[in-house]
Amino acid sequence: MFYAGIDIAKHRHELCLVDETGKPVLQIFIENTHKGFEKLLQAINGLEVAPDGVRFCMEATGHYWLALYCHLKELDYKVSVINPIQSDALRNLYIRKIKTDEKDALLLAEMLRLGLAPEANLASETVMKLQTLSRIRIEFVHQIGALKNRVLGILDRIFPEYPKCFSNVFIRTSKELLKRYCEPEEIAELDISELTGFLKQHSRGRLGAERAEQIQALAKGTFGINLALDAFTLELRLMVEQVEFIEDQIAVIEEAINQVMEEMRPSPDTPYRHVLETIPGIGPVLAAAIIGEVGDISRFPNAKALVAYAGIDATVRSSGQFEGTRNRMSKRGSPVLRNSLWLAAVSARRFNPERKAFYELKCSQGKHSSVATGAVARRLVHLIYSLWKENRPFDPNYTWSPTNPNG
Template sequence: MMYLGIDIGKNNHEAGIITEGGKKVGKSLRFSNDREGFTALLNFIGRSVPAGDDLSIGMEATGHYWIPLYSFLHEKGFKVHVINPIQSDSLRNFHIRQAKTDSIDCFLIAETLRFGNFTETQLADEDIMSLQKLARFRESLKDRCGDCKRQVIAVLDQVFPEYDTLFTDMFGESSKAFLKSCGTPEQTLEVDVKSLAALLSKASRGRHGTEKAGEIKDLAANSVGVTLCANTFAFQIRLLIEQIEFTEKQIEKIDKLLARLLKKLNSVIMTIPGVGPVTGAIILGEIKDINRFDNPKKLVAFAGIDPTVRQSGNYSGTNNRLSKRGSPYLRRAIWMSAVVAARFDPVFKAFYEKKRSEGKAYGTAIGAVARKLIYTIFAILKENKPYEVRLNPPG
């Protein structure tokens, strides 16, 4: 058996081979992260590993840079181990000089393989990986949309500070249609009531009309907003609203694709209280394989919903906060699902109300619901059986 360790970089990787006895086979190879470099690696393996000898390949899960090389080697029929970087870091600590170079690191990774005491990064199948990538991209678009909305609010606070009293949802269809056409009080006063009413009626499907148009014009006439650079502010608002609408349409497309992928997987995740298509996709994509977790406590820790413990000497903190380690995407999805479950599912609602009756704050009670929800998710996915409401469990 021979061992090939690969130190992963953004533009270049470094590969080194050792024998079963731990002896280096020649010098390491530095190769580029492209087809030419990958071909050079194959030639390096061919020159260094005698025909008929087994070869074990290992690389660290460094960011996302390892994925193309892993895919290439996997397609070529090699068995590749993706190592948790913590494992190889521990081996580096044994070296007195603790030098950090790519050529040294690739041999250390090979040594980690040789010792065999390492944990692998679990790789999901293609459908699960698609869920994760799409769901994470969706979250980035949601954040981008939120940034645009905050910018709109910041501008309106200057030019039309009274505006937030006009609509229950500042970014609903009626409000967005108005802001694209009349972003400032000055522009609003230039439009007659009839035209404004027609704009609002079309956007709201008849819910708003002449009365709302008159209300807006009255508020605009008495606004204390700044009048300097009014056209610039209006232009900025219009572009921001257009960006929000464009991003929201992209999110809708992603939601449809996520729903199709979930249907294809035929997962029981959607039967769990508070879990919808989007949160279900995030949860499955982040967990990947539930068998990675021996018990629900590890899943709680992976989501970062386990409490931190503050202790010093004889002092032990009583208001411990969430650790917020692990996957932020999973944590957000679990939290959102817990909020819904606490309102609409009888079991989780009763549990939430019990916590509140004990004097727990809202966030603390929802945190308890979130942890209970993770235990439920763990059991449902392990057994692969739909969730059932059990108001009076046996025992």
């Protein structure tokens, strides 16, 4: 048996092959191309060994490992993919701090030879679709948040009273007003009947003369600056248009997510597409994100393993007679999964009576709201694991009975 460690990079990878004793027998670099892959195969064929006689190990470095992984799996090679955190931990065992591509490749081969790198398998195509769509959606949501903060920053300069005009600066009527009349002076000089008509049109009749008079009065008495006003108003209009553009893109992504989730419906007569959607606090978008990050639930032996994978488990500090009491959330797992579970917990503590009672109990014990929400998230993971593993929908009369009350 031979063990090959591959240090992944963007343009070329470093490969180190060792035998069962750990002795290096081959060390080459391969380009991240078809030509480089052929070079790898020729080197392996020179050893005159079958595909089951060679195992590969590589780090999940960005997305650069994916192509090589897929091509190796197509030829029935066993491939292990590890988190860089794992290899860093082993590298730190050595006294001398040496980090080169050759050393890293040898380290990966040794991890494989010692049985520290289990074989990896890619998720199904459906799961990969959900993962890709959910991640880009989250990225776009974060972009919108940043753009909205810039819009509010501009308004603080030129029209600080504007947020008082609407319940939310970013409702449809408000955005249309900011795109059409960027300067407070324009609103102040506008005929009140024209402003009233504009508001009625874009609010579908919900806003009228009273709101128009309020907005105009605030515009006339604004404490905003006039310095570089044309530049600020241009930026304001462009930022609002950018928010709307990304919101439209998010709607397209969510429609694509719904189509993929529809593929997972057990049968046409089933009212839900996945058991996760039956849990209060988890809708199609959050369900898709969780499924995309978890993949196959059967790869987790228990709910605690899923909690750890999400990074919502507590860190443990203990030495001798010392026991740490201020333990924090580890945050060592999937950030997308952790964020999705957190949002689901926030929703569950409002709409699920059992979760709400548990959250209020934690708060009554002096726990901070964030700590109590984290506890709700961990309990929610236990429920998710149970329902998903058994493929049964949520039952409102379900009673959670943990083996560990603090789990």
